[in-house]
Amino acid sequence: MIRKINRDPVEPAAGNGILSRRIFLEGTLAVGATGTGLSCASAEPLAVQPWMKTPGSGFVGYGQPSPFESKVVKAFLPSPATPGVGASRTPLHLLEGMITPSGLHFERSHSGIPDIDPDQHRLVIHGLVKRPLVFTVEALSRYPMQSRIAFIECGGNSQVLNAPQAQPLNATAIHGLVGCSEWTGVPVSTLLDEAGVEPAARWVIAEGADAAAMSRSIPIAKAMDDALVCFYQNGERVRPSNGYPVRLLLPGFEGNMNVKWLRRLKLTAGPAMSKDETSKYTILLKDEKAWQFVFPMEVKSFIARPSPGLALRGPGFYEISGLAWSGNGSIRQVEVSADGGQSWAPAALQGPILPKAPVRFRAAWQWNGGPAVLQSRATDDTGMVQPTRAQFAAERGLRGVYHYNAIASWRIDEMGEVNNVYA
């Protein structure tokens, strides 16, 4: 049962030290590759730490992270005058895997987090329907449910990369308006069938029960396809900051269309032209026209580790770890580069690879101690490839602040410091 292990150096797969993904797929890391284990003539006697000498603490009803992890929190800028307006960001540079813990899932709120009594909350379905319906949360939860693992990304995520000069920001500050949960709820199609859709209905206006009454117009085709009215996030009830007691999930569509604190779905012939689809969340182009009603978040990826604030500690082996996702489908491939895009090698993709869900990718990198520029480039199963920043600028310009999905770059200097750059 002892496997034959590879004592040869792992073969290079792209320039400046990118190694073959066989390390992940076959576990063929060369012995001593990381050089981080301290070899001991005798590992005994083992140290007996203080926490082994007395019984530990007892049970609690709802557990929390270790106090030693108190720095792993959402990032936000305090705004004393309007404390609930704006966003808090998922600390992506400190997380791993695909799921975002609910306590760290980003939020974008337009008038704070309402404190909703679920027994008093109602969801109304009205407009161009045969039977207007009013649901309690308890009544909604009687319908057949579905679960799915899906990302939600704010339409404005990564917008700071539009700035003329690369800003000294970390992965969380740049890309942190994305998260992933296992969502469970009732298909919107079930509820619309129950109400009876009139033939003239082409749009569904979704409105939240926050003080902003945040509203978006959704094509009825999406509502009847894979939209869910969700009660559960990662197994438990949806968190207040993510829409308790009921939120809309539109897999792959820009974040604020996934209306939180959902209070009504109104079926209409045309879109509402609400504040959040006219003054905001339209995609300004370089010719001063704008795209409106462009909903899916395009294929994208970024490297979470190494990244700014996580300096390298000397030459040697490093895992490059990041996330890739597409609102149009599944991730087919992620490539990584350590030489600013001159050469690329495929990363290992962590299964399960699910549509409209993030994929953790990993690559092995032997840092020689010299300058390097790390990049990742994702391709989805529709064939869409992340553009370079220059390609993105040529197509759309850099005046818009939504749907930025170009390849991002981290420069490593000879001290191992990591910085956001344009390359």
Place this chain on the structure above:
Amino acid sequence: MIRKINRDPVEPAAGNGILSRRIFLEGTLAVGATGTGLSCASAEPLAVQPWMKTPGSGFVGYGQPSPFESKVVKAFLPSPATPGVGASRTPLHLLEGMITPSGLHFERSHSGIPDIDPDQHRLVIHGLVKRPLVFTVEALSRYPMQSRIAFIECGGNSQVLNAPQAQPLNATAIHGLVGCSEWTGVPVSTLLDEAGVEPAARWVIAEGADAAAMSRSIPIAKAMDDALVCFYQNGERVRPSNGYPVRLLLPGFEGNMNVKWLRRLKLTAGPAMSKDETSKYTILLKDEKAWQFVFPMEVKSFIARPSPGLALRGPGFYEISGLAWSGNGSIRQVEVSADGGQSWAPAALQGPILPKAPVRFRAAWQWNGGPAVLQSRATDDTGMVQPTRAQFAAERGLRGVYHYNAIASWRIDEMGEVNNVYA
């Protein structure tokens, strides 16, 4: 784009009201089937609740559930003399989907939860190795990682169903020693390769850094197969109650072998015969012999909803929702019965279906208001089928307290009350 909907009654699929799973697979719920939406001549004007009239609350670093969900907590019996010895249970009857939120993941601890400083913690690999190694947590995290969604189930889960009389307990009290997370860490095989396994090594002794130094012996084949040394649980660092900063994951193997607070892996020629594999965690049979070193948790399922404490509110449509899992592979099928096992119909299985991960199953049930006995029966991809309680008793007897996996039964009475029964 408006789908053609099925206005015919959904066809029955098994006795006493079990309906076709087409309701989940094709969304063909008959209009008005649940009868829970309140139909209104006019749904307007919509009520404006107090929380829409003032701005909501601001951002916090680490979010929490709604105060309205304060009853959704782990279940445990207070034990003032030994507060950290025993178990707390996942509140399965109040959860949905596949993922267990980390704050609600069950725990079984033998001497409380140690408060470990990750900078002081060490993992030692020694015994029959060429190079004994001592790792800091930071050094371990330099190695290539993998993520996987996997259940962990205590070997003693559901043992109360061995009692001669069915006890008045709910799903959480009976089945709550199981949970599921996305775990991320380094393959044990990578670390053992680094240490160099001596040919005589056949077992790996894993020991925790709690005051009990909880220890188990693991076949080296498992260690070299899919075992992980985990740092991350559902994206963030492993919770203290689940092994912070480092725990072992042995996908599918009984819970306490997934040693928490992992401090050493010692390679040996034979098993350690530790307290927890001799006085505990052996499977007592009816002939007073016992199975030792039977590791995988066998195929199992239970119905989370309806279940005791979640009474039905009158005849009509109900979703039956539960979990199924197998430590030997993937779930192939789950069947449900509403007549105590006289007739069965296949449930809908929620993807992704992953090996050694739980699967949420759902079935549609039209309750006629009469007595019913709900059961679920899972089959895994090795062909193993959950036995009836009588079959289980005939094979193993009912004196053991580990690895109980027989079909469980909820009786519904004419008032809609749900009770644990043997049927």
